[in-house]
Amino acid sequence: MTEEKEDKKRTIWNRKRRYYQPIIKRSKYWPVVLLSKHRKEFIEEVVENTMARINKLRPSKKELIEELETTHYREKQRMRSNPWRVDPPDEKKFWDEIKSELVSISNQPEGKEKAEELLKRIITRYENEISGNFKSSRYRLTRSIVKFGFRRLLNASQVKGIFAIFKTDYYLTDKIQIVGKTKLLRKLAKDNTIVMVPTHFSNLDSILIGWIIHVLGLPPFIYGAGLNLFNIKLFAYFMNSLGAYKVDRRKRNLIYLESLKMYSHNALLKGAHSIFFPGGTRSRSGHVEKSLKRGLLSTAIEAQRSLLMKEETKNRRIIIVPVVINYHFVLEAPSLINDYLKRTGQERYYKEADEYSTSYKIIKFLISFFTKGSNISVSIGKPMDVLGNPVNEKGESIDKHDNTINLADYFTSDDTIIENDQREDEYSKILSKKIVEEYHKSNRVFASHLVAWTAFRYWQRQYPKLDLFGFLRLPEDELEIDYEVFKEEVRIVRDKLYALKKEQKLKMAKHLEGDLDKVIKLGIENVGLYHVNRPLLQVKNKIVTKSLSTLYYYHNRMDGYDL
Amino acid sequence: MGMTSEKKRPVAVLGAGSFGISVANLLATHDQVLLYSRSIESIEEMNREHCKKGYKLHDNITATNDLESILKECHLIFPVVPSYAFRDLMRTISPMLHPYHILIHGTKGLDIQIPEGKTLDDIENLSRKEVKTMSEVIADETSVIRVGCLAGPNLAKELADNQPAATVVASHFEEVISMGIKHLRNDRFQVYGNSDLIGIELAGVLKNIIAIAAGALHGLGMGENAKGLLISRGMIEIMYMGRAMGGDLRAFLGLAGIGDLVATCNSTHSRNFTVGYRLAKGEKLDSIIESMDEVAEGVNTIKIMKRLTNYYKVRAPITQALYTVLYKDVSAEEALQYLMNIPFNVDIEFLKKLD
Numbered sequence: 081m082t083e084e085k086e087d088k089k090r091t092i093w094n095r096k097r098r099y100y101q102p103i104i105k106r107s108k109y110w111p112v113v114l115l116s117k118h119r120k121e122f123i124e125e126v127v128e129n130t131m132a133r134i135n136k137l138r139p140s141k142k143e144l145i146e147e148l149e150t151t152h153y154r155e156k157q158r159m160r161s162n163p164w165r166v167d168p169p170d171e172k173k174f175w176d177e178i179k180s181e182l183v184s185i186s187n188q189p190e191g192k193e194k195a196e197e198l199l200k201r202i203i204t205r206y207e208n209e210i211s212g213n214f215k216s217s218r219y220r221l222t223r224s225i226v227k228f229g230f231r232r233l234l235n236a237s238q239v240k241g242i243f244a245i246f247k248t249d250y251y252l253t254d255k256i257q258i259v260g261k262t263k264l265l266r267k268l269a270k271d272n273t274i275v276m277v278p279t280h281f282s283n284l285d286s287i288l289i290g291w292i293i294h295v296l297g298l299p300p301f302i303y304g305a306g307l308n309l310f311n312i313k314l315f316a317y318f319m320n321s322l323g324a325y326k327v328d329r330r331k332r333n334l335i336y337l338e339s340l341k342m343y344s345h346n347a348l349l350k351g352a353h354s355i356f357f358p359g360g361t362r363s364r365s366g367h368v369e370k371s372l373k374r375g376l377l378s379t380a381i382e383a384q385r386s387l388l389m390k391e392e393t394k395n396r397r398i399i400i401v402p403v404v405i406n407y408h409f410v411l412e413a414p415s416l417i418n419d420y421l422k423r424t425g426q427e428r429y430y431k432e433a434d435e436y437s438t439s440y441k442i443i444k445f446l447i448s449f450f451t452k453g454s455n456i457s458v459s460i461g462k463p464m465d466v467l468g469n470p471v472n473e474k475g476e477s478i479d480k481h482d483n484t485i486n487l488a489d490y491f492t493s494d495d496t497i498i499e500n501d502q503r504e505d506e507y508s509k510i511l512s513k514k515i516v517e518e519y520h521k522s523n524r525v526f527a528s529h530l531v532a533w534t535a536f537r538y539w540q541r542q543y544p545k546l547d548l549f550g551f552l553r554l555p556e557d558e559l560e561i562d563y564e565v566f567k568e569e570v571r572i573v574r575d576k577l578y579a580l581k582k583e584q585k586l587k588m589a590k591h592l593e594g595d596l597d598k599v600i601k602l603g604i605e606n607v608g609l610y611h612v613n614r615p616l617l618q619v620k621n622k623i624v625t626k627s628l629s630t631l632y633y634y635h636n637r638m639d640g641y642d643l
Numbered sequence: 644m645g646m647t648s649e650k651k652r653p654v655a656v657l658g659a660g661s662f663g664i665s666v667a668n669l670l671a672t673h674d675q676v677l678l679y680s681r682s683i684e685s686i687e688e689m690n691r692e693h694c695k696k697g698y699k700l701h702d703n704i705t706a707t708n709d710l711e712s713i714l715k716e717c718h719l720i721f722p723v724v725p726s727y728a729f730r731d732l733m734r735t736i737s738p739m740l741h742p743y744h745i746l747i748h749g750t751k752g753l754d755i756q757i758p759e760g761k762t763l764d765d766i767e768n769l770s771r772k773e774v775k776t777m778s779e780v781i782a783d784e785t786s787v788i789r790v791g792c793l794a795g796p797n798l799a800k801e802l803a804d805n806q807p808a809a810t811v812v813a814s815h816f817e818e819v820i821s822m823g824i825k826h827l828r829n830d831r832f833q834v835y836g837n838s839d840l841i842g843i844e845l846a847g848v849l850k851n852i853i854a855i856a857a858g859a860l861h862g863l864g865m866g867e868n869a870k871g872l873l874i875s876r877g878m879i880e881i882m883y884m885g886r887a888m889g890g891d892l893r894a895f896l897g898l899a900g901i902g903d904l905v906a907t908c909n910s911t912h913s914r915n916f917t918v919g920y921r922l923a924k925g926e927k928l929d930s931i932i933e934s935m936d937e938v939a940e941g942v943n944t945i946k947i948m949k950r951l952t953n954y955y956k957v958r959a960p961i962t963q964a965l966y967t968v969l970y971k972d973v974s975a976e977e978a979l980q981y982l983m984n985i986p987f988n989v990d991i992e993f994l995k996k997l998d
Contacts, residue, residue, distance in 0.1 A: 503789075506815045
């Protein structure tokens with residue numbers, strides 16, 4: 081109790097420092113505002129560039145028509161097999177028209193122009209759908225709602241009693257710690273374009289990141305959000321106002337994918353700070369991302385090269401900032417892990433529950449999230465250039481010997497900067513590797529991860545003959561550990577973690593220090609605390625589990641460290 | 644654009660051993676070549692006589708020890724120094740290297756980093772953390788990214804006689820491969836490309852083990868049946884080791900693997916073969932090494948791979964047997980006998996007797 085009080089004092093004292101002044105005060109100068117102000121021209125430009133790109137990939141009339149036919153076929157299939165609420169009502173009509181014109185063009189002897197016209201119509205439609213519609217008034221409103229609402233909930237939960245909702249002693253910054261290279265990030269964001277690359281565990285990540293960006297005093301970022309999330313009205317509202325553009329994962333045709341990449345590419349050229357979730361989707365297994373989808377990363381590399389090629393932009397840098405979000409628990413964990421196990425091929429069939437299906441469920445979750453007092457930490461990793469080299473305050477790339485690197489040199493052949501797709505594709509592999517390394521270094525271990533890892537590994541060692549899936553099928557009530565044994569195991573793992581921390585291979589939360597009993601208690605109380613079947617519980621003198629697969633999920637967080 | 648008016652840069656070769664000179668000669672049919680050597684004497688000799696130790700130098704080759712101007716003038720660089728000197732060279736030139744440089748190395752050996760105060764003899768097991776290929780050393784030490792390697796049957800003596808041959812240029816970057824082809828290829832020399840850089844490097848490195856074994860067989864007076872047995876079993880062994888180290892098995896089936904293996908296992912021109920041969924004749928390793936003026940990479944490779952196969956638990960009887968011959972005073976005859984006694988598909992636990 082006294083400790084809690086002290087804690088509170090410290091945060092009040094710190095409070096002012098924890099909110100940063102905005103780096104650009106007037107919202108009309110925010111890159112994202114400028115972008116939406118000139119939305120029409122921007123889209124025209126993107127359409128034109130995408131046209132050029134597709135024409136380069138499909139140079140002859142025959143190839144282009146084939147591509148259009150494939151696209152039409154796939155779109156038809158999508159509409160039939162997987163329709164969504166957000167889909168526009170005129171979809172069928174649009175594609176029917178495309179089809180009938182395609183038929184007539186194929187029979188005509190003329191050149192490519194007609195096909196290109198169709199291509200343009202399709203791309204224009206796609207770009208309009210993708211394009212976000214940022215309004216700064218709405219952004220401000222949303223921000224206030226988030227801040228106000230969260231803070232109220234927070235106070236209600238801390239001081240216990242519904243009337244506390246009107247008190248304002250606790251702030252969101254008490255719940256969510258931001259650590260790492262925040263100052264460097266703020267400096268870099270002034271003259272460069274930031275691409276934030278967060279790990280992705282929960283659907284709440286995008287809202288959380290949006291809020292972090294605000295706390296750091298950065299202008300809003302744009303980001304691609306799954307179109308499926310726009311099915312839910314509450315999410316749609318948040319997303320639209322936080323600068324989201326829409327990504328439809330059902331559309332996998334070349335024209336759509338190129339349209340999407342070009343949108344993000346051109347936005348970067350315009351200086352719009354962006355968020356890429358490069359794992360593509362939430363981590364199903366609970367592992368920190370090991371491999372990243374390289375499509376978006378190569379967009380950043382291409383954009384940097386384009387900037388370097390122009391005299392007036394050659395000094396502007398695209399800065400990649402890996403961000404690791406750590407939770408004690410992830411709302412979706414049970415269904416994510418079951419989905420993962422099912423996909424890996426050997427798990428019993430599970431029906432996926434969608435925790436985010438209605439606005440009601442989300443609000444319910446938010447309330448329990450705040451009333452159960454779980455913490456979140458967001459680690460801002462080392463900012464890097466598009467090849468993964470660290471950058472200094474001026475945005476200059478730094479090599480292994482602390483000398484600056486001329487970034488243009490990476491894109492040079494015979495003393496001139498050229499476009500080389502194969503080269504840049506290799507660069508995206510290098511960048512992806514560097515980001516993953518940085519994730520592991522910035523990952524902040526919580527007590528809950530520690531206990532989950534230790535317990536899971538301990539039990540797994542008791543069954544050396546079972547493979548992972550065999551082990552996971554064990555009945556939970558067969559598994560238990562004596563508290564004292566468990567404590568010793570935790571001590572060993574914690575020592576190893578300290579050693580890794582010393583080598584700067586990971587970070588550890590402050591609450592891991594000191595008395596081991598307290599650490600274990602905190603860990604067990606928090607690991608997956610919202611789940612119906614708790615991954616770990618202490619029953620008298622025994623540690624037990626109610627859900628081995630969920631425990632596996634939280635354990636995975638610390639996989640890949642040579643522990 | 645087509646032809647541009649840009650001035651043609653010279654190409655650099657770092658290291659003036661017999662293979663370095665061969666590479667320089669191949670390049671010199673297209674380009675001016677700057678050939679780096681540390682020794683002032685040897686530079687003067689090369690520039691004066693256009694010849695070194697019986698190897699003729701093309702007129703387009705200029706020898707120099709001025710690394711700074713080499714790296715300023717050249718964008719395409721071929722480091723061809725022994726593996727033990729490779730990391731030091733990279734450290735030296737690192738400040739002068741930039742991401743526009745392209746490095747294609749021709750060193751068929753491994754780099755090893757051991758904790759300070761220890762020697763390789765103190766260490767039982769080595770993992771990939773300590774053992775690196777040359778392209779990995781370049782990545783460790785420099786900001787050069789466009790990296791490639793040369794591998795394949797390229798015996799310096801035969802290249803000097805302008806006999807037909809071929810090489811593989813391996814790189815993740817197509818532009819590096821096409822640079823290699825453009826600058827190396829001529830009507831007596833074919834150049835193939837491969838994108839599996841690590842696999843090709845490993846094929847080139849590991850085949851030296853089998854070359855030493857082939858020399859030893861020859862020294863023992865064994866015939867072609869035995870050599871056939873060795874090459875096929877040896878191939879399998881190096882493929883397993885290569886896979887454990889992260890290479891793709893296919894690399895071993897090409898020019899850099901089987902192609903190079905057959906060439907070196909039959910050639911008295913090969914240094915590694917010679918080491919094996921003289922060992923079988925009863926000479927001691929130290930005196931052999933002392934009397935050779937260039938490094939036989941295979942000797943060091945065996946030392947490293949012995950410890951690496953311990954760590955990765957790869958079955959490698961030939962490497963293990965050779966190790967005992969090189970470092971444990973076991974005779975080649977004895978080692979061969981042990982190898983011949985391996986029951987098929989039974990593990991190699993019995994080799995412990997030799998340690």
